[in-house]
Amino acid sequence: MLILMRHNLRIVAPTLLWTGILVFILVALVLLAQFSASSHFKVETAGTLAEQFIPLIAAFFSAGVLDAEMKRGAHELLRSKYRPLWHTLLYRLVVSLLLALLVGTIMLGALHWGVKRLPLGMLLLASIPSALCLALISLWTRLRLGNAFMGYMAALAVWLANLVMTTIETGLGGIVINPLLTMTSYTHRLHAEAAGALETTPFVDWWWVSKIALMVVSAIIFYSVTRRVENLVEAD
Amino acid sequence: MAKQLGKRLRSWARTLTKLALLVLGYFWLGAAYKLFYAQTHDLTRFKGQLPLSFYQQQFILESLLRQTWMFGPDFREYIGTPPSVRALTSTNPQAVLADYCRQREQELSALPTRYPRSLFNENALEDAFLMSQGAAFLGTATAREKPVRGLAIQADNGSWRTVGLPELYRSAGLARRLADEYPASAQAPTALLRVAQMEEQQGHTTQSRTLYQRITLEYPQSPEAEDAANALATAAYTSGHLRQSRDLKQHALEVAEQTAREKFPGQPLPASTAFKVLGYHLDLSEVNLQLQQLKQVQDSLALANRETQRLKTLPSLEQRLKEDLSSAQHRLQRVHDEAWVATLFQDLKVGVPGPPPRPHEYSATGRVLVDNQPFPGVEVVLSDSHNNDFNPGSLVGIAGSHYRAVSDAQGYYRITGVPAGIYWINAIYPLHSAPLGNAVVTPISNPAIKTTRAMPQLNSSLGGITITNKPVSLPVLRFQQALTTNSFGELPPTGYAVPLSWQPWPGAAAYRVEVLAAANNVFFFNLRVPRAKRAVFVQHPVLWQSAKTSALQVACPLLPLAPDRPQGVRFAQYEYVVTALDNKDKPIATSAIPLSRFVLSPEACVALLKLKPHVYRERLNPKGFWGRRRR
Numbered sequence: 106m107l108i109l110m111r112h113n114l115r116i117v118a119p120t121l122l123w124t125g126i127l128v129f130i131l132v133a134l135v136l137l138a139q140f141s142a143s144s145h146f147k148v149e150t151a152g153t154l155a156e157q158f159i160p161l162i163a164a165f166f167s168a169g170v171l172d173a174e175m176k177r178g179a180h181e182l183l184r185s186k187y188r189p190l191w192h193t194l195l196y197r198l199v200v201s202l203l204l205a206l207l208v209g210t211i212m213l214g215a216l217h218w219g220v221k222r223l224p225l226g227m228l229l230l231a232s233i234p235s236a237l238c239l240a241l242i243s244l245w246t247r248l249r250l251g252n253a254f255m256g257y258m259a260a261l262a263v264w265l266a267n268l269v270m271t272t273i274e275t276g277l278g279g280i281v282i283n284p285l286l287t288m289t290s291y292t293h294r295l296h297a298e299a300a301g302a303l304e305t306t307p308f309v310d311w312w313w314v315s316k317i318a319l320m321v322v323s324a325i326i327f328y329s330v331t332r333r334v335e336n337l338v339e340a341d
Numbered sequence: 342m343a344k345q346l347g348k349r350l351r352s353w354a355r356t357l358t359k360l361a362l363l364v365l366g367y368f369w370l371g372a373a374y375k376l377f378y379a380q381t382h383d384l385t386r387f388k389g390q391l392p393l394s395f396y397q398q399q400f401i402l403e404s405l406l407r408q409t410w411m412f413g414p415d416f417r418e419y420i421g422t423p424p425s426v427r428a429l430t431s432t433n434p435q436a437v438l439a440d441y442c443r444q445r446e447q448e449l450s451a452l453p454t455r456y457p458r459s460l461f462n463e464n465a466l467e468d469a470f471l472m473s474q475g476a477a478f479l480g481t482a483t484a485r486e487k488p489v490r491g492l493a494i495q496a497d498n499g500s501w502r503t504v505g506l507p508e509l510y511r512s513a514g515l516a517r518r519l520a521d522e523y524p525a526s527a528q529a530p531t532a533l534l535r536v537a538q539m540e541e542q543q544g545h546t547t548q549s550r551t552l553y554q555r556i557t558l559e560y561p562q563s564p565e566a567e568d569a570a571n572a573l574a575t576a577a578y579t580s581g582h583l584r585q586s587r588d589l590k591q592h593a594l595e596v597a598e599q600t601a602r603e604k605f606p607g608q609p610l611p612a613s614t615a616f617k618v619l620g621y622h623l624d625l626s627e628v629n630l631q632l633q634q635l636k637q638v639q640d641s642l643a644l645a646n647r648e649t650q651r652l653k654t655l656p657s658l659e660q661r662l663k664e665d666l667s668s669a670q671h672r673l674q675r676v677h678d679e680a681w682v683a684t685l686f687q688d689l690k691v692g693v694p695g696p697p698p699r700p701h702e703y704s705a706t707g708r709v710l711v712d713n714q715p716f717p718g719v720e721v722v723l724s725d726s727h728n729n730d731f732n733p734g735s736l737v738g739i740a741g742s743h744y745r746a747v748s749d750a751q752g753y754y755r756i757t758g759v760p761a762g763i764y765w766i767n768a769i770y771p772l773h774s775a776p777l778g779n780a781v782v783t784p785i786s787n788p789a790i791k792t793t794r795a796m797p798q799l800n801s802s803l804g805g806i807t808i809t810n811k812p813v814s815l816p817v818l819r820f821q822q823a824l825t826t827n828s829f830g831e832l833p834p835t836g837y838a839v840p841l842s843w844q845p846w847p848g849a850a851a852y853r854v855e856v857l858a859a860a861n862n863v864f865f866f867n868l869r870v871p872r873a874k875r876a877v878f879v880q881h882p883v884l885w886q887s888a889k890t891s892a893l894q895v896a897c898p899l900l901p902l903a904p905d906r907p908q909g910v911r912f913a914q915y916e917y918v919v920t921a922l923d924n925k926d927k928p929i930a931t932s933a934i935p936l937s938r939f940v941l942s943p944e945a946c947v948a949l950l951k952l953k954p955h956v957y958r959e960r961l962n963p964k965g966f967w968g969r970r971r972r
Contacts, residue, residue, distance in 0.1 A: 279398060280398055280399060280401060280402065281371075281375070281399060282368070282371060282402060283367055283368070283370065283371030283374075284371065284374060284375065284378070285370055285371055285374040286367065286370060286371065301611065304386055304604050305386055305387055306387070307378065307382070307387045307395065307399070308378060311378065314374075318374075
């Protein structure tokens, strides 16, 4: 398995060059902002970074995981492998996700040792379902519209929609529009814990249900992506 | 070409349909999850920022999008529809909300009857209770409903300010229905507690104590049991049953500690909760001292001391808690000293001294008459200056006062246990008097009720009744039959005036009408008065006064009713007083203000604004921006 992962990493890595530069700049800006206002840094801020920033990086990395074959018109290479197509897709996805988590770990690690102690493991674990979901949305849009840039844009749109929903909910004084399909359920729990309102804030005790729901949605999108790639290959 | 266009349009329609289904699916899934969560959790512990129940708050967007149909007709009726935004912005929003609350109360209270097996019946009754209370308060304030009881608040020189009180008997009925029909519901103890507190406020002591006992017996582990036990302990202490008071206080402490353990498992208690526990230990130590149980006193003092030391070590305590902690420490020291004296006496075997002397408490008696006949059912309340904060109109001080009594069939009342001090006298009375055949009544000024000034130069008052070192007999509270007014509520205009009418008064030769700003609306109109005269204006805010007339109706012009900011006319509320005069222009009767409240209809507001009334403004900085005094 590790050999396959390394093999897929060698295929995916060159497609991430320009995206990687963009991500590097973003991470640098975020770290600069947090270190300059380190007195206001809280665990909830780290939760926001983990559940909103890491998925965005994963979406940027995942949009082009199939570009190595598809950009050159060599779709049949994807079907010609010994393993089933969904294995290949899964490996590529996991590789891009791991890269995103690595970037996130570096960012949160810098804050953990530089500013304040954080529950790193829990933050990274909570970011995985959100990252997987947004990554698959990005990949699905790329396959549907044939352009990685559209994949980035779709993921960005979903991310912005989630941000807007969260802002509206905060402004509406506790009204929650959809507590199930939200990327920031663990951050809400951190906020409630910090305010000492864990018992009196609804939905925060079932934050893990939201993560399971995101995994289910991810599975559905992954199935759709697999079918789409098969159709594309067979059409050729 | 047409075929291609048709194909393209169909494709667009498919895409838009999928997009719409995606968005609706997002809301449907969220609604389904919220419903499942609500059915599996105790909703009483969720208190949102908006004064709405959980379901009403969380499903407000679904009701706006008309998506509440998916969980059945009972759920759709339970959530209902929010009030019209257009109505809220075009008319008096308080009046619109009052009507909305009353309508929702009726719908929600009928839900259990229409859908006996609905999952939302308990929540519906709970929400109906809240809506009923909202309708009562808003309805009385906006003259949507005529009050049944009035509150006479003592003003200067023996005069009275009267306001109508919201009628809460419907709310009490709904709460009782919830507790009786759904005793296993999580809202049942809260409903019972509310009913008990309402009965206590209305002076029905026996009923309130029965309900408090029911809470402690049927729901001993609920947070409401703590409040009920506290109320019973206070009542037992007042009536001298110290052992019972101690046992009830101990029970309240146990419930408080259990609730705190459930809320903060394995964590140190927050400051407010720890302070509450400290208060319980101090209360128990005082009661045990009176019962001469010195061992228990020492135990309670030790626990209280430990809590005090822990609270003192907390780094960031709120200012209010710091002050309370300081007074608790004084109390702790006092009890500690008394316990030391008692222990000394016990060790010397000369008998433990009696309970420490209680502060001087006396009784206040008086009589209430209406047209020289006994007036039963009038609740007389003494509120002290500390509660009122030098403002006799403070309803909070009146509601929170324990010094109250209801007049009996002969009109006599007796208020016991009143410590020495200066008090305001207030009366809660039925607006329609049974002795006078349900005629409307109003209080009469009584110059015997003097006002004590705290500091004359500041024009602030302490109260009208002084209790020093003996029982006091209060001046007779007199009521008289009032002139009946017809105009009430939302009044339409007649041209550029509003008609005000009333019933004739026997023997009246003429009438005079004064239109005032309603008691809670004076700030809308006070900028027109010079600052030096504002205090006088606030006491009697006359906006318009008619000439003497023998007719039974006057047309009050709209222009004087314009607020300082005329655009706010839809929020303004008014009252009017009709005075009947005899042949010598001597007043012989007045109307009852609580039944003479009105607001301007939307048409009247439009007519008023057409007159382009003057806009009053007040400069905050008379020297202007550049620091130079304006010419």
